Amino acid sequence: MKNYPNHKEEPLKASEPPATYSAQPTVFNPSQQLLLQMFAYDSSEEGLLELQQVLTTHYRGLADKALDELWDSGRLNQERLQELRNMHLRDILAN
Numbered sequence: 001m002k003n004y005p006n007h008k009e010e011p012l013k014a015s016e017p018p019a020t021y022s023a024q025p026t027v028f029n030p031s032q033q034l035l036l037q038m039f040a041y042d043s044s045e046e047g048l049l050e051l052q053q054v055l056t057t058h059y060r061g062l063a064d065k066a067l068d069e070l071w072d073s074g075r076l077n078q079e080r081l082q083e084l085r086n087m088h089l090r091d092i093l094a095n
Contacts (some may be wrong), residue, residue, distance in 0.1 A: 028036065038051075070076035 035051075039047075067076065
């Protein structure tokens with residue numbers, strides 16, 4: 001995962017009133033800035049669906065490439081996939 005200079009790992013606290021959040025300025029990373037500029041020209045539902053498709057295709061390709069590299073290196077194999085199928089991810093993420 002990329003580290004963005006303005007990203008804070010601390011989660012917002014639910015006990016704080018919403019007004020607390022609005023006092024903090026929003027800083028957009030370069031990807032967000034580009035998307036906002038693009039939306040200035042096309043705000044249609046069709047444009048949104050097309051953008052979703054492009055992003056989905058792009059990130060699916062990245063995931064496929066990463067999985068292929070794991071498979072080719074031997075770090076991922078059929079046995080490991082079976083282990084992952086039997087794991088309770090909610091339990092792992094809760095820890």
